[in-house]
Amino acid sequence: MNDRFYFWPAALFFAVLAALFFQIELARRFKDPFPPISASLSSPKTQLNDFAGICFGTRRLAADIAWIQTLQYYGTPEAGQSEHDFENGIGKYPDFLAYCQRVLKIDPYFSYVYYYGGGALGWNLNRLDEAEELLKEGVSSLPQEWRLQQYLAALAYQKNHDPAKLVKFLESFANDPNCPNLLRSILANIYKKQKRYRDALRLWLMIYDTHDPAYRDRALNQIQELKPLGFPA
8 A cells, every 4th residue: 555645644643743742832831811712612513623723823813714704604694584684784693692702712802703793783683682791701801992891881772772872872983993894884874764864974985995895885885875865966
């Protein structure tokens, strides 16, 4: 039998072994910035990929991949979902919180996940309790991220049906470079319902200028629709 048949499995085994020894030596010499790996890191379908990324010292990359998969899940139309609901992120997506938590079990300092996930759960999917759960996890992991406390306050405005305070919060955050376009789009939709077309148009222009591929087409459609309303002939 060809010797190459035996070579590759042995080479892979020793490569994995060397990587593990390297990780052990790093752990001995340097303090790991991440918390210990959870036994329930992710689902059986993704657990091997997640652990492989961690074992090979690419924890941030593993989290990035998990986040891309989260966005793919949330960006895939559901059965029977209308075009309007899909474009506005409205649907069931029952596993969305679990997808976000999977990313954060790999990298709990991935702040954008708390902001985007909390916004999607709280306003698009109307699952306020799950949004609150995710944001509280963020406050615990990243107490210096003071905006997360504001998100929790905004959820309270949503629960109490206080649109004026909700708009005030969104306006205070919309111009922040770190504000997810998801929240800007929520505010733009509120402006549109209130017939504040120029304000809505300004936000969609801002979203379009971020060159975010997830919002580029939607922003362009909204700009074309709002221009005659915001600047009538």
